[in-house]
Amino acid sequence: MTLPPLADRAIVVGARAADWREAVRLAGDALVDSGCTTAEYTEAMIRMVDDHGPYIVIAPGLALAHARPGADVRCEGLSVVTLAEPVEFGHAHNDPVRVVIGLAGVAPDAHLASVAALANAFNDSSAIAAVAAATTRDQVRAILQGRSGA
Amino acid sequence: MKIVTICGAGIGSSGILKVNAERVLQRLGLTASVVAADIASVGTVAADAQVILTSAEFVEAIGPTRADVIVIENYFDTEELSRKIEAAIG
Numbered sequence A: 001m002t003l004p005p006l007a008d009r010a011i012v013v014g015a016r017a018a019d020w021r022e023a024v025r026l027a028g029d030a031l032v033d034s035g036c037t038t039a040e041y042t043e044a045m046i047r048m049v050d051d052h053g054p055y056i057v058i059a060p061g062l063a064l065a066h067a068r069p070g071a072d073v074r075c076e077g078l079s080v081v082t083l084a085e086p087v088e089f090g091h092a093h094n095d096p097v098r099v100v101i102g103l104a105g106v107a108p109d110a111h112l113a114s115v116a117a118l119a120n121a122f123n124d125s126s127a128i129a130a131v132a133a134a135t136t137r138d139q140v141r142a143i144l145q146g147r148s149g150a
Numbered sequence B: 001m002k003i004v005t006i007c008g009a010g011i012g013s014s015g016i017l018k019v020n021a022e023r024v025l026q027r028l029g030l031t032a033s034v035v036a037a038d039i040a041s042v043g044t045v046a047a048d049a050q051v052i053l054t055s056a057e058f059v060e061a062i063g064p065t066r067a068d069v070i071v072i073e074n075y076f077d078t079e080e081l082s083r084k085i086e087a088a089i090g
Helices: A020-033 A039-052 A112-122 A127-133 A137-144 B013-028 B039-045 B056-062 B078-089
Strands: A011-015 A057-059 A062-066 A077-087 A097-104 B002-007 B033-038 B051-054 B068-071
Touching: A011 A020, A011 A137, A020 A039, A020 A062, A020 A077, A020 A097, A039 A062, A039 B056, A062 B013, A077 A127, A077 A137, A097 A112, A097 A127, A112 A127, A112 A137, A112 B013, A127 A137, B002 B013, B002 B039, B002 B056, B013 B033, B013 B051, B013 B078, B033 B039, B039 B056, B051 B056, B051 B078, B056 B068, B068 B078
Parallel strands: A011 A077, A062 A097, B002 B033, B002 B051, B051 B068
Antiparallel strands: A057 A062, A077 A097
């Protein structure tokens, strides 16, 4: 189970974000730039945190920005944003965040293959720090697609 | 045995929890169906569940339930999941 190819436009390395909203917006913009979502999906991802709190910070240093499948999702998509300076989301255990993954799915089931591949990559406890430290898109791709040792 | 993973959208983070919970169950030799759901549908989806896996943010919103509500801090840490699932149902 490997991730689908990550387009250049879906990866932003060493970005700067003033706060968590900006960080999530960068991940949303990368999905929009990849042609997978509309700007409304980005706003929906931010609303998730406004409504439910910083639960999207699912591991130390990593936020998984996402919202419901809907008309604002054109295709299944994934984006990766690494932050030059970490950002606080207000999470009790997993702050600060250095890597934001943006995830868009057309339907909950179609989604699961990508989610399983993401789990594969990040069940390696060194993967988040490695992605955060990556300086090129190819390095990010290699870590997420399980080729970090190659 | 039914386990429900809960997040805001019912995909994404609850999907990660579902995938990793299934991996852990297999390793522990336990059989359970694992369903990912959003917080709005927890009342119906989790009505017959023994365990609910979620983040601290959703505990209050889940409300009264007969299921064990287990808070997971690191969704990618299968050791944490394994320890907490085993304590609940092992």
